[in-house]
Amino acid sequence: MGWTRPFELVGRGFLRVLDEAGELLLLLVQTALWLIRPPFRFRVLFKQMEFVGVKSINVVILTGAFTGGVFALQSYHGFSLFGAESLVGSTVALALTRELGPVLTSLMVTGRAGSAMAAELGTMRVTEQIDALYVMAVNPVQYLVLPRIVASIFMLPLLTIIADFVGIVGGYVVGVGLLGINSGIFIAKIVEYVEFSDISMGLIKASFFGLIMALVGCYKGFYTTGGAAGVGRSTTQAVVLASVMILGFDYVLTAIMF
Amino acid sequence: MDDYIIQLIDVHKSFGAQRVLRGLNLNIPRGRTTVIIGGSGSGKSVMLKHMIGLIRPDQGQVLVDGQNLTVMNDRQLNQVRTRFGMLFQDAALFDSMNVLDNVSFPLSEHTKKPAAEIHQVVAEKLRLVGLPGVEAKMPNELSGGMRKRVGLARAIALEPEIILFDEPTTGLDPLMSDAINRLIMGTQAELGVTSVVISHDIEGAYKIAHNVAMLYQGRIIAQGSPDQIQANPDEVVQQFIHGRAEGPIEVI
Ligand SMILES: Nc1ncnc2c1ncn2[C@@H]1O[C@H](COP(=O)(O)OP(=O)(O)OP(=O)(O)O)[C@@H](O)[C@H]1O
Ligand SMILES: [Mg+2]
Numbered sequence: 001m002g003w004t005r006p007f008e009l010v011g012r013g014f015l016r017v018l019d020e021a022g023e024l025l026l027l028l029v030q031t032a033l034w035l036i037r038p039p040f041r042f043r044v045l046f047k048q049m050e051f052v053g054v055k056s057i058n059v060v061i062l063t064g065a066f067t068g069g070v071f072a073l074q075s076y077h078g079f080s081l082f083g084a085e086s087l088v089g090s091t092v093a094l095a096l097t098r099e100l101g102p103v104l105t106s107l108m109v110t111g112r113a114g115s116a117m118a119a120e121l122g123t124m125r126v127t128e129q130i131d132a133l134y135v136m137a138v139n140p141v142q143y144l145v146l147p148r149i150v151a152s153i154f155m156l157p158l159l160t161i162i163a164d165f166v167g168i169v170g171g172y173v174v175g176v177g178l179l180g181i182n183s184g185i186f187i188a189k190i191v192e193y194v195e196f197s198d199i200s201m202g203l204i205k206a207s208f209f210g211l212i213m214a215l216v217g218c219y220k221g222f223y224t225t226g227g228a229a230g231v232g233r234s235t236t237q238a239v240v241l242a243s244v245m246i247l248g249f250d251y252v253l254t255a256i257m258f
Numbered sequence: 259m260d261d262y263i264i265q266l267i268d269v270h271k272s273f274g275a276q277r278v279l280r281g282l283n284l285n286i287p288r289g290r291t292t293v294i295i296g297g298s299g300s301g302k303s304v305m306l307k308h309m310i311g312l313i314r315p316d317q318g319q320v321l322v323d324g325q326n327l328t329v330m331n332d333r334q335l336n337q338v339r340t341r342f343g344m345l346f347q348d349a350a351l352f353d354s355m356n357v358l359d360n361v362s363f364p365l366s367e368h369t370k371k372p373a374a375e376i377h378q379v380v381a382e383k384l385r386l387v388g389l390p391g392v393e394a395k396m397p398n399e400l401s402g403g404m405r406k407r408v409g410l411a412r413a414i415a416l417e418p419e420i421i422l423f424d425e426p427t428t429g430l431d432p433l434m435s436d437a438i439n440r441l442i443m444g445t446q447a448e449l450g451v452t453s454v455v456i457s458h459d460i461e462g463a464y465k466i467a468h469n470v471a472m473l474y475q476g477r478i479i480a481q482g483s484p485d486q487i488q489a490n491p492d493e494v495v496q497q498f499i500h501g502r503a504e505g506p507i508e509v510i
Contacts, residue, residue, distance in 0.1 A: 128348060129352055132346060134339070135339060136367060137336040
C-alpha cells in the first residue's frame with residue numbers, strides 16, 4: 001500500500017488546484033452575467049474605485065519612485081562598465097512600463113486592497129451579512145463582487161500610469177541628479193526606445209492583474225468559514241494566491257503580447 | 259382552516275456527520291403567529307433559514323404558497339424573498355453602514371420612494387422598536403439589544419407579508435421584551451402578517467403565539483395553541499416548558 005501514498009498526495013493536491021480554479025472561474029462567470037443585468041450600482045462602484053484607486057496612490061508613488069531610482073543606480077553600474085551610461089534612461093523606462101510598473105503596482109495594491117476585500121467579505125460572511133443580502137433579495141455577487149472587480153480593472157492601469165511616470169522621474173533624479181548623466185540624452189533615449197505599445201501592453205497587463213486581485217480577494221472572502229480565524233486565513237490565502245497568480249500570468253501575458 | 263403559507267415537508271439537513279433536521283414536518287398557518295421553541299443547538303435557526311431558502315435541505319420540500327423553494331433558481335427565489343422580512347439571531351446589520359442606511363436598505367432596493375419619504379419610514383420604524391433618533395449611529399456603537407432592535411426595524415421596514423424572527427427578545431430587558439412582543443402582536447393584528455418567532459421566552463411565547471411548535475431531535479414533536487401545548491402529556495414537552503433539568507432531555 002505504502003508506495004501509492006506519494007501519488008495520492010500529488011493527486012489530491014492537483015484535484016484541489018483544479019477545484020479552486022473551477023470555483024474561481026464560476027465566480028467570474030457569475031460576475032460577468034451580472035455585468036449586463038440591472039440595477040447598475042454606480043454609487044457602490046465609485047466607492048470601490050476610490051478605495052482601490054485613490055487610496056492606493058501614496059503607496060504606488062512610493063513604490064514607483066524607489067523602484068525607478070534603484071533601477072537607475074543598478075543599471076548605471078552595469079552600463080558604465082562598457083560606457084553605455086546613456087542607455088540608463090531608456091532601460092529604466094522600458095523596465096518600468098513593460099514589467100515593473102504593472103507588476104509591482106498590482107502586488108502592492110493586492111497587499112492593500114485585495115486583502116481588505118477578502119477580510120471585508122469574509123467578515124460579512126461569518127456575521128451573516130451576506131445571508132442578510134440574500135434575504136433582502138439582493139444578490140451579493142452583484143452587490144459586493146461586481147463593483148470590486150470592475151473598479152480594480154479600471155483603477156490598476158491608472159495606478160500603473162502613475163507608477164510608470166513617478167518611476168521614470170525617480171530614475172531621472174538618480175541618473176541625472178546624482179550620477180551625472182546628461183539630462184538631454186537621458187530623455188532622448190527614452191523617447192527613442194520606448195514605444196507606445198510598451199506602455200499600452202503594460203496597462204493591459206495591469207487591468208488583467210486587477211481582475212485577478214479582485215476576483216481572488218472576493219472569492220476567498222465570499223467562501224470564508226470558521227469565524228474570526230477563518231477571516232484571517234482567507235485574507236492571507238487571498239494575498240498569497242493573488243500574488244502567485246499575478247506573477248504566473250505576467251509570464252504568460254508577456255510571452256503572448258511582446 | 260387548512261390555510262398554510264409555509265410548509266416544511268420531511269426536511270432532512272446534516273452538517274457533515276451531524277444530523278440536525280431529521281424528517282421535519284411543519285405547517286405555518288397564514289396570518290398567524292407561530293412560535294418555535296426547542297433546546298439550544300436543536301436546529302431552530304437552521305430550520306428558519308430553510309423557510310427563506312438560505313439553506314437548502316438535503317432531502318424534503320419547503321413550500322411557500324405551494325411553490326417549492328428547493329427547486330427554484332436565483333431569480334424565482336428573489337421574487338419569493340421580497341415577501342419576507344427576517345431578523346437574524348445576531349442581527350446581521352451591515353457594519354459598514356449607519357443605522358439609517360441599514361434600515362432603509364430594503365426600502366431603497368425595492369421601492370421607488372424618494373429619499374425624504376424613506377427617511378420618514380425609517381424614523382417611524384425606529385420609533386416602533388424604541389430607538390428614535392439613532393439614525394446616525396454605526397452598528398458597532400450600539401449595544402447588543404439595540405442592534406437586535408435595529409435588525410427588527412430593518413425586517414419590518416418593507417411591511418412584508420411574512421416575518422421570520424430569530425429570538426427577537428433574547429438579550430433585552432423585561433420591559434423591552436414586552437414592548438417587542440407587543441410590536442409583534444400589533445403588526446400581526448393590524449397587517450395580518452404571518453410571523454414565525456423563535457423564542458426561549460416561554461411566557462412571552464404563550465402571549466404572542468396562536469400556534470406553538472416544539473423542535474426536538476430534528477423533528478417537530480408537538481404543535482398546537484399555547485393551551486394545547488401546556489396540556490401536552492409528552493414528558494419532553496413538559497420538561498422543556500417548565501424548565502426542569504431532570505427528565506428525558508439530557509441537559510449536561
Ligand atoms: N453552517 C453550519 N455548519 C455546520 N454546522 C452548523 C451550521 N449551522 C448550524 N450548525 C449546527 O446545527 C445545529 C443547530 O444549530 P442552530 O443554530 O439551528 O441551533 P438553534 O436551535 O438555533 O440554537 P440556539 O437556540 O442556541 O440559537 C448546531 O449544533 C450547529 O452546530
Ligand atoms: Mg438559533
